Amino acid sequence: MKINKIWFEGDWLYGLGDDGKTYRQSLLWYKRLMEASPDERAEFEISTIGIHWPRLDEDVSFESFEYEDAEPTRLQKFFLSHPEINISGFARKFGYNPSLLRSYVNGFKTPSPERERQIMEDVAKLGHELAMTA
Numbered sequence: 739m740k741i742n743k744i745w746f747e748g749d750w751l752y753g754l755g756d757d758g759k760t761y762r763q764s765l766l767w768y769k770r771l772m773e774a775s776p777d778e779r780a781e782f783e784i785s786t787i788g789i790h791w792p793r794l795d796e797d798v799s800f801e802s803f804e805y806e807d808a809e810p811t812r813l814q815k816f817f818l819s820h821p822e823i824n825i826s827g828f829a830r831k832f833g834y835n836p837s838l839l840r841s842y843v844n845g846f847k848t849p850s851p852e853r854e855r856q857i858m859e860d861v862a863k864l865g866h867e868l869a870m871t872a
Contacts, residue, residue: 751763826839
Protein backbone atom coordinates (compact mmCIF):
# COMPACT_ATOMS: atom_id res chain seq x y z
CA MET A 739 0.00 0.00 0.00
CA LYS A 740 1.20 3.49 -0.83
CA ILE A 741 -0.18 6.81 0.42
CA ASN A 742 -0.87 9.20 -2.44
CA LYS A 743 -2.31 12.18 -0.54
CA ILE A 744 -2.01 13.42 3.04
CA TRP A 745 -3.78 16.00 5.18
CA PHE A 746 -4.02 17.03 8.81
CA GLU A 747 -7.11 17.43 10.95
CA GLY A 748 -6.76 18.21 14.64
CA ASP A 749 -4.29 15.79 16.20
CA TRP A 750 -4.45 13.37 13.26
CA LEU A 751 -2.47 12.71 10.11
CA TYR A 752 -4.65 11.26 7.35
CA GLY A 753 -3.55 9.50 4.21
CA LEU A 754 -5.38 8.36 1.11
CA GLY A 755 -3.98 5.03 0.00
CA ASP A 756 -3.59 3.78 -3.55
CA ASP A 757 -6.25 1.23 -2.57
CA GLY A 758 -8.79 4.08 -2.18
CA LYS A 759 -8.97 3.71 1.60
CA THR A 760 -8.45 6.55 4.05
CA TYR A 761 -5.98 5.84 6.85
CA ARG A 762 -5.10 7.86 9.92
CA GLN A 763 -2.71 7.97 12.82
CA SER A 764 -2.31 10.14 15.87
CA LEU A 765 0.18 12.96 15.74
CA LEU A 766 1.11 12.08 19.32
CA TRP A 767 3.44 9.53 17.72
CA TYR A 768 5.16 12.37 15.78
CA LYS A 769 5.93 15.31 18.08
CA ARG A 770 7.71 17.35 15.40
CA LEU A 771 4.71 17.09 13.09
CA MET A 772 2.32 17.89 15.90
CA GLU A 773 4.18 21.06 16.79
CA ALA A 774 4.95 22.07 13.19
CA SER A 775 3.41 25.06 11.45
CA PRO A 776 1.14 24.55 8.45
CA ASP A 777 4.01 25.70 6.20
CA GLU A 778 6.41 23.16 7.74
CA ARG A 779 3.82 20.39 7.37
CA ALA A 780 3.29 21.31 3.73
CA GLU A 781 6.94 20.63 2.84
CA PHE A 782 7.10 16.86 2.44
CA GLU A 783 8.29 14.27 -0.03
CA ILE A 784 6.58 10.98 -0.83
CA SER A 785 8.92 8.09 -1.60
CA THR A 786 8.35 4.43 -2.32
CA ILE A 787 8.32 3.57 1.40
CA GLY A 788 6.91 6.62 3.15
CA ILE A 789 6.67 10.34 3.68
CA HIS A 790 9.57 12.58 4.69
CA TRP A 791 9.55 16.14 6.03
CA PRO A 792 13.12 17.38 5.42
CA ARG A 793 12.81 20.58 7.49
CA LEU A 794 11.44 18.64 10.43
CA ASP A 795 13.64 15.55 9.98
CA GLU A 796 10.52 13.43 10.42
CA ASP A 797 9.53 10.24 8.60
CA VAL A 798 6.26 8.32 8.48
CA SER A 799 6.29 4.93 6.81
CA PHE A 800 3.37 3.76 4.69
CA GLU A 801 3.36 0.61 6.79
CA SER A 802 2.61 2.62 9.94
CA PHE A 803 -0.73 3.73 8.48
CA GLU A 804 -1.87 0.11 8.64
CA TYR A 805 -1.02 -0.45 12.31
CA GLU A 806 -4.01 -1.41 14.43
CA ASP A 807 -3.08 1.08 17.15
CA ALA A 808 -3.53 4.32 15.20
CA GLU A 809 -4.78 5.92 18.40
CA PRO A 810 -2.55 5.71 21.45
CA THR A 811 -3.94 4.01 24.56
CA ARG A 812 -4.70 6.06 27.66
CA LEU A 813 -1.32 5.09 29.09
CA GLN A 814 0.50 6.06 25.88
CA LYS A 815 -1.44 9.34 25.58
CA PHE A 816 -0.39 10.33 29.08
CA PHE A 817 3.33 9.79 28.60
CA LEU A 818 3.39 11.05 24.99
CA SER A 819 1.50 14.20 26.02
CA HIS A 820 3.77 14.79 29.01
CA PRO A 821 7.37 14.34 27.89
CA GLU A 822 8.42 16.22 31.03
CA ILE A 823 7.58 13.02 32.97
CA ASN A 824 10.70 10.89 32.80
CA ILE A 825 9.57 7.34 32.03
CA SER A 826 12.60 5.73 33.68
CA GLY A 827 12.25 7.86 36.80
CA PHE A 828 8.54 7.13 37.02
CA ALA A 829 9.19 3.40 36.58
CA ARG A 830 11.82 3.33 39.32
CA LYS A 831 9.62 5.31 41.72
CA PHE A 832 6.71 2.90 41.36
CA GLY A 833 8.65 -0.35 40.95
CA TYR A 834 8.31 -1.00 37.21
CA ASN A 835 10.97 -2.17 34.82
CA PRO A 836 11.96 1.05 32.96
CA SER A 837 12.60 -0.75 29.64
CA LEU A 838 9.27 -2.54 29.83
CA LEU A 839 7.35 0.66 30.64
CA ARG A 840 9.08 2.41 27.72
CA SER A 841 8.03 -0.50 25.48
CA TYR A 842 4.43 -0.04 26.64
CA VAL A 843 4.55 3.70 25.90
CA ASN A 844 6.14 3.20 22.47
CA GLY A 845 3.73 0.44 21.50
CA PHE A 846 6.31 -2.33 21.22
CA LYS A 847 4.56 -4.30 23.97
CA THR A 848 1.04 -4.24 25.35
CA PRO A 849 0.37 -4.32 29.08
CA SER A 850 -2.42 -6.45 30.45
CA PRO A 851 -5.55 -4.48 31.36
CA GLU A 852 -4.70 -4.99 35.05
CA ARG A 853 -1.12 -3.73 34.56
CA GLU A 854 -2.32 -0.68 32.61
CA ARG A 855 -4.87 0.08 35.35
CA GLN A 856 -2.14 -0.13 38.00
CA ILE A 857 0.19 2.18 36.05
CA MET A 858 -2.61 4.72 35.60
CA GLU A 859 -3.36 4.53 39.35
CA ASP A 860 0.31 5.32 39.95
CA VAL A 861 0.03 8.25 37.54
CA ALA A 862 -2.84 9.53 39.69
CA LYS A 863 -0.72 9.03 42.84
CA LEU A 864 2.09 11.04 41.25
CA GLY A 865 -0.37 13.79 40.35
CA HIS A 866 -1.63 13.86 43.93
CA GLU A 867 1.92 14.04 45.28
CA LEU A 868 2.78 16.88 42.92
CA ALA A 869 -0.39 18.79 43.86
CA MET A 870 0.45 18.44 47.57
CA THR A 871 3.90 20.00 47.07
CA ALA A 872 2.66 22.97 45.05
